Amino acid sequence: MKLMEERIEAQLPVWRERVSRLRNNGDFKVCDVTVSQIYSGIRGVQIQVSDISYVDPNKGILIRGHTISELLDLLPKAKDSQMPLAGGLFFLLMCNEMPTNEEAELVEEEWRKRCLIPTYVFNSIRRMPADTHPMTLLSMGIMALQRESVFSKRYAEGMNKQDYWRSNLEDAINLTAKLPGLAAFIYNLKYQDGIYVPPSTNLDWSANFGHMIDRFKDQDYYDVCRLFFFLHSDHEGANVSAHTTHLVSSALSDVYLSCAAGMNGLAGPLHGLANQECLKWLIDVRDHFGGLPEQSALETFLREQIGRGELIPGYGHAVLRTTDPRFTAQLEFANENIKNDVLIQLVELVYKTLPLILRESGKISNPWPNVDAINGALQYHYGVTQYDFYTVLFGISRIMGLVSHIVWARALLKPIERPKSLTTDMLEAMIAGKN
Numbered sequence: 001m002k003l004m005e006e007r008i009e010a011q012l013p014v015w016r017e018r019v020s021r022l023r024n025n026g027d028f029k030v031c032d033v034t035v036s037q038i039y040s041g042i043r044g045v046q047i048q049v050s051d052i053s054y055v056d057p058n059k060g061i062l063i064r065g066h067t068i069s070e071l072l073d074l075l076p077k078a079k080d081s082q083m084p085l086a087g088g089l090f091f092l093l094m095c096n097e098m099p100t101n102e103e104a105e106l107v108e109e110e111w112r113k114r115c116l117i118p119t120y121v122f123n124s125i126r127r128m129p130a131d132t133h134p135m136t137l138l139s140m141g142i143m144a145l146q147r148e149s150v151f152s153k154r155y156a157e158g159m160n161k162q163d164y165w166r167s168n169l170e171d172a173i174n175l176t177a178k179l180p181g182l183a184a185f186i187y188n189l190k191y192q193d194g195i196y197v198p199p200s201t202n203l204d205w206s207a208n209f210g211h212m213i214d215r216f217k218d219q220d221y222y223d224v225c226r227l228f229f230f231l232h233s234d235h236e237g238a239n240v241s242a243h244t245t246h247l248v249s250s251a252l253s254d255v256y257l258s259c260a261a262g263m264n265g266l267a268g269p270l271h272g273l274a275n276q277e278c279l280k281w282l283i284d285v286r287d288h289f290g291g292l293p294e295q296s297a298l299e300t301f302l303r304e305q306i307g308r309g310e311l312i313p314g315y316g317h318a319v320l321r322t323t324d325p326r327f328t329a330q331l332e333f334a335n336e337n338i339k340n341d342v343l344i345q346l347v348e349l350v351y352k353t354l355p356l357i358l359r360e361s362g363k364i365s366n367p368w369p370n371v372d373a374i375n376g377a378l379q380y381h382y383g384v385t386q387y388d389f390y391t392v393l394f395g396i397s398r399i400m401g402l403v404s405h406i407v408w409a410r411a412l413l414k415p416i417e418r419p420k421s422l423t424t425d426m427l428e429a430m431i432a433g434k435n
């Protein structure tokens, strides 16, 4: 897409110059790695530079420097809606510039032109057993689309490495264009007897997903999609799916191969599956009390659960030290639109009750809710009740961020990643002061 290519190209000399100046300080030490970090998931080791987004412990995710509430104000809105157009968000992620309405619409238009999915992709998914997990189907669908990669074709023909990012950008736009249709196909195949609803030529990217899963009478659900896809698009460069994608793409694997790998990481229970755990927990609590409990009864219940050493899903965070602004944005939406929903009322009551209890224990670094504490409750209200699909929703949003990281990594000529491992003997010898 010429518009995005030109905007990135215009910024490249400055970024390349900054990187090259930094590389001249190659011996400057950013951080040390301790033994405990090696044995605890390299937690806190700064191994990545990402200018696309950054998780600030107190402000939450900053996308291109903007907080969630700033973005909700500044990003161009979908027609007849207060929610942002995914096309505008994608432009910001990729081009590092706040788009005008017209630019956001141009991305949406480009996505509509490129959204059709080849039949062989659908056929390969149809052949899988009916109980295959939807995340497996998503990953397979992306892998099947790899045949369409512009980068891989041009690479095979021979191309200057300065230009790798251009065909990765083409792939990025092609893949993201197809994601709502791919996800809707998986949803319909698994839960709606394989119905097919073609994409609408009038709807934006996010609403089109709602339309294709046959929610076409529910304008509010379109807004839920717009909000959800906006909130989950990126979470800096070193979480499991982001880092996996980056690592795989550093081998010059194309956008499809790299994002499928990232989706396989997202499918893990410690990463993208947490939102389904959280909804299950809320439903169990509601059923336990036969509806919304009194606050004092909930407090006793929560104390007992924590006393048994059980985790309350949706609370705590590895980096954040405040209420996740993505939780707040969804709670505000729910209070405006579905205030009487019992699960939403329960989400709010837990929010009023639990942080104080968690803080009392003195163990937890962050007693506040993360985005998963409410995600599922919103989807559930609008009829998307199949928990195991929620990570697919997360995935199609997150790929907008993942592909932006890939394009910039190639634009800044980042090399293949190859850290180093050591043996237990070596580590023991190092600690003992031997060579």
Ligand SMILES: CC(C)(COP(=O)(O)OP(=O)(O)OC[C@H]1O[C@@H](n2cnc3c(N)ncnc32)[C@H](O)[C@@H]1OP(=O)(O)O)[C@@H](O)C(=O)NCCC(=O)NCCS
Pocket: 274, 306, 310, 311, 312, 313, 314, 315, 316, 317, 318, 363, 364, 365, 366, 370, 371, 372
């Ligand atoms: C997100 C999470 C993995 C962060 O882990 P962490 O960085 O190790 O958290 P902390 O260092 O703050 O935790 C310290 C203690 O608080 C406890 N704790 C953390 N989150 C808790 C929760 N949600 N409920 C009850 N206790 C909790 C831990 O079990 C730990 O206790 P321990 O020392 O007895 O083992 C963790 O808070 C958690 O598992 N939350 C629930 C699952 C969830 O919402 N995941 C989605 C994350 S986006």
